[in-house]
Structure formats: structure tokens, C-alpha cells
Amino acid sequence: MLERQKVDNISKLAEEHKKKMEEMCEHLKEKMEDMEDLQSLIQTLVINERLINNELQEALKGLKEILNTGTLIGIKRMGELDEKPFQMVYKRKYTTEEADAIAAEPCSVWQEELQKPNWHPFKIVVVDGQTQV
Numbered sequence: 451m452l453e454r455q456k457v458d459n460i461s462k463l464a465e466e467h468k469k470k471m472e473e474m475c476e477h478l479k480e481k482m483e484d485m486e487d488l489q490s491l492i493q494t495l496v497i498n499e500r501l502i503n504n505e506l507q508e509a510l511k512g513l514k515e516i517l518n519t520g521t522l523i524g525i526k527r528m529g530e531l532d533e534k535p536f537q538m539v540y541k542r543k544y545t546t547e548e549a550d551a552i553a554a555e556p557c558s559v560w561q562e563e564l565q566k567p568n569w570h571p572f573k574i575v576v577v578d579g580q581t582q583v
Contacts, residue, residue: 530561530564531557531560531561531564533553533554533557536553536554536556536557537549537550537553539553540552540553
């Protein structure tokens with residue numbers, strides 16, 4: 451009888467260990483599936499990162515080409531006079547400080563003339579029905 455109890459105890463322990471092993475195997479399978487899903491996600495993210503990086507490099511290359519072409523984009527202020535020629539003329543007759551002050555007056559007079567809508571500094575010629583400046 452004692453041996454029978456020992457055998458029963460050992461079989462119960464074996465059953466418990468077997469159940470525990472099955473639970474652990476099931477848990478391991480779930481973890482493996484999760485790991486495969488994460489690896490797939492990582493691979494997708496790496497591919498997307500490479501594609502975006504390639505697009506960024508192409509855009510950067512294009513921007514460098516645009517900036518290195520030597521063309522300048524600027525804005526000219528049409529209709530405004532440069533004061534320097536006026537100052538240069540008056541510097542011949544007066545000191546630098548006086549020339550700046552005196553040159554401002556004729557420059558402003560000419561500036562006012564340029565702002566008048568009916569004043570045209572160009573001669574317009576009509577040739578064969580087409581206007582030319």
C-alpha cells in the first residue's frame with residue numbers, strides 16, 4: 451500500500467508537471483508569435499525609413515543644385531532713385547556732410563516726379579502697329 455501511495459503521488463506530480471509544461475509551452479508560443487509580429491513591424495518601419503531617407507536625400511540634392519547655380523533671386527524697387535549719384539556731384543562742391551544734406555533735396559524732387567502716374571521717362575514708338583519702347 452505504501453508503494454501504491456508513492457506511485458500515486460509520483461503520478462500526481464508528473465501530471466502537475468506535465469500541465470505546467472503545457473502551459474509554459476503555450477505561453478512560449480504566444481511570446482514567439484508576438485516576437486514575429488514585432489519583427490515584421492520593425493522590418494516594415496525600416497523599409498519606410500529608408501524610402502523616406504532616400505526622398506529626403508533627393509530633395510536635399512535638388513535644393514543644393516538650386517542654391518549652387520549662382521542665380522540670385524532679388525527684388526528691385528522700381529521707381530526709386532539712388533541718392534549716391536546726387537551725393538557724388540555735390541561732394542565735388544561741398545564737404546561730405548553738406549553734400550548729403552544738399553543732395554537730398556533734388557533727389558526727393560526727382561523722386562516725386564517719378565511717382566506721378568502721368569510721367570513716362572520712355573519714348574513710345576509705334577512700328578507696324580506694335581508699340582516699342
